[in-house]
Amino acid sequence: MKKNSFLKKPLFFIPVLFIIGGIIISYFIFSGGSANNFETATAQISNLKEEVSVTGQVKPSEEVSLAFEKSGKVSSVFVSVGDKVYIGETLASLNNADISANLAKAKANLKSEEANFLELKRGARAEDIAIKEAELGEAKQDLINYYDDVPDVVADSYTYADDAIRVKTAGIFSGSLSSGSFSLTYSSCDQQVKSDAESLKLLSEKNLNSWNSEISDLKIKTMPGSEENYEKALSQAENYLSTTKAFLEKTSGTFISGCGLSDTSLSTYRLNTSTARINIISSVKNINALKQSIVSQKLTISKIENELKLKLAGSSKEELASEEAKVEEAEANVKSYEAELQKTIIFSPINATVTKQDAKVGEIISSGVSVISLISESKLEIETKIAEVDIAKIKVGNPAKVTLDAYGNDVIFEAVISKTDPAETVVEGVSTYKTTLQFKDKDDRIRSGMTANIDIETASRENVIAIPERAVISKDGIKIVRIPDKENKDTGFKEVEVKTGVKGSDGKIEITTGLKEGDEVVVYSSK
Template sequence: MNYFRKLLTRPYVFYLIGVFIVIFGVWYYFRSSGKIEIETITVARAELVQEVSVTGKVKPAQSVNLGFDKGGRITRVLAKVGDRVLSGQTLVEIYNADLVSQLRETEAGLKSEEVKLEDFRNGARPLDLKIDEAKVDEARQNLADYIQDSHTKADDAIHNKVDQFFSNPRSPNPQLNFSTFSQLEADLESGRIVVENRFKVWSQSLLKINAESNMYVFSAEALENLRFIKSYLDTVAIAINALEPAPSLTQTQINGYKGDVSTARTNVNTAINNVSGAASSLKITESELSKDLAGSTKEEILIQEASVEKAKANVSNIKAQLSKTIISSPLKGVITKQDAKVGEIVTASSQVVSVISDVSFQVEANLPEADVSKVKINDSAKLTLDAYGSGVIFEAKVIAIDPAETIIEGVSTYKITLEFQKEDLRIKSGLTANIDILTEKKNGVLAVPQRAILTQNGSKIVRVERDDGRVDEVKIELGLFGSDGKVEIISGLEEGMKVIISRELN
């Protein structure tokens, strides 16, 4: 008895008795009145949306600086700073009239070869022969007339329009009446002597034209002389355009000189085109007649097909050269820089025009490796900018996903680029963007909360409560994971089933 009295005097004994009483009380309460309440959810069809959220930065729009592949004098400026332009729209041109003329020649030559090939393949009737002969006679006469006319136009250009600038222009020692650069003055005076000699030979040659003449020889001679005169007139124009008023030379006189030279150049260019066109027409008509008279063999057709391909190559070559004289916008956008001025000389590769894309800004973000398979080009997105808060939403779409990874702090990420769908003056470069990319959306699919899904032996299962109170474990197949915490059930469950999501004790 004394032993128990001594034991009760020790403090820790009372602590042990207290703990025992509490444990017994809890056990007794739940044994007598405790119940397990099962929380379930009914399987139903729902809309599932999968989104990927990332943070990015607004960056300036794409821009390009444009220049010419070859140097030359600017003749046309078709857009100014601030203008909106379309992809492929012409912005600036340098002088290319000579190439345009050559293109017409080569296109006419191609047409001639194509007509010839068609004639080789088809054959002709007697009536066609008479028609062809009449066409040849008419074409020959037209070419002869144009050759004579070209001589008249060239004669007027030199002897009436240009000779007013010289003393003794037709002599072996013509003298320029005004001062200019020494080399240019020498070129003009020596060139005038050559032009006069060409006129003498040309005039004598024209007297030999008759019904039996080879008109191609005379047209080639005419074109050679006309192009030389054209080049000479270009040099004259440079000198005249450099003139400035002086006591002995008024601005009115200078303007008159410029008008005369411009008229002379126009007339010579017209003569070149007329002779070229008439020669091509004669060639076409003679080809038609020759084919109709002789017929065509298989070998001739093959040879003519090769001639057509060669003519096409010539046309393509001139077009390629012509394209180097034109600056076209490679994208739809806005002109931000325009340094081209009509009349200026530009060098090859010098930057003349700058264009930015029509969509003013884009957003760049780094996508985690786990999400890269979910995002696709053209996926839509909604984003907010920290500067304006979460209440202001902007729409965008994914336009690029880098194929190579970017390592950030030892983690693989993939850079994606999004494009704003609407222009907004509030958007500025460098702003932080919070982006939600809609990667997939499904309507009317069976779905349950993720917390109802368990893993057992490598398989996904849920616990289903039956009408009689039994609980069964059901194996399921998962589909889309929604951003709201629900998961698509592809197989294993039916609509209306009750799935256990938790158990609670009361």
């Protein structure tokens, strides 16, 4: 029996060895170097957020002690302990009536100086001059109209005086102007009053005759050129009315019951004299009003004439500089009084709750003495420390997501960076910077002292090319990625320089140049 005869034929192994070797060679050739062990990732369009994660502690956002900046007497207190107050709310004030009055005066003066300066700076235009000339013409015509009213007003006053002296008091006196005397028609208990009344009666009669003659002359004289005559007529009419009023008052003094007058006559005389006095007083008011109108209109004309002269003359550089200096001085006065006024008022700088209120109305308070304290309740803040490697990324206004140990990772609160201290604090040999975050919304679950876990969003990018951060390699001062390359029989990839941007919190990094969407990059290689 022949056993294993094929083993005794050495030529049998030669073809077998060639076949096995061919298979091995073909594997390496056609596998493209797959013997190089690496994994890849695809560059994709992504939205990235860069974050700095730190821990901190919740505390009241602000604890404030407030004081007046000026000494004085407390005039008002608007809050009590426990009250909630809001930013800008007035809490207390000192008596500042004098400062307020000075401020109002300063503001009015500033407006006047600004108007004057703008007028000078703008200069005169033909239209402005024409308007001012028209304004002057109207003012002069108004004055003429006032003068035209003088004869009628004086004549009306004469009529009322004549009625008072010769009609309303008829029957009270006997006598005539030609005889040179007048006497009461009844006995008077007061002889001095009787004598005064009779003398004034004679004087009033004489005045009427003189006045009547003057009125006749006044009606003959016409404008222009008679302004002085009209003004003199008004003043003379005022004097005549004054004498008439005195005559009526003395005559009324003789109306005493039981002194020679019957009750019927007494009532009639009183009524007539009272009516006459009312008419005379009304006439005096009309005379005075017209005189005042004339004086005021003259001042108006003078003012307009000066303004017109200024427009026609124009403004020199010196005048402009002088007026500008006046404006600056007026502005400085306003600011000064505003600053003084602010020193007498305590405003709330935050939304808070009043924890102390020691001011009392009427009490004299010295400047700088704390009278009101506040503690913030509407917003709490988080205090944390940022390492120097990250502080350059932090900016005021950066948003943050916050979780509190008390509520776990599922409850997220929103916050924002409000302040970063410029000076460093060294903690265990590492420089850190105290940073403050404000909660965006009030939430009753937040308590002072709670531990906060903070993810601060320092940058964000949308629709950018991103790859895993571990695919980026620093080499010789530049950053590269490795792209699979079948032609490289040694490593199976080639190196490409890239530039990076934001590092996302999901482990990806932005590629600004060097790659396009869809490119494969090596994230791990055994080589």
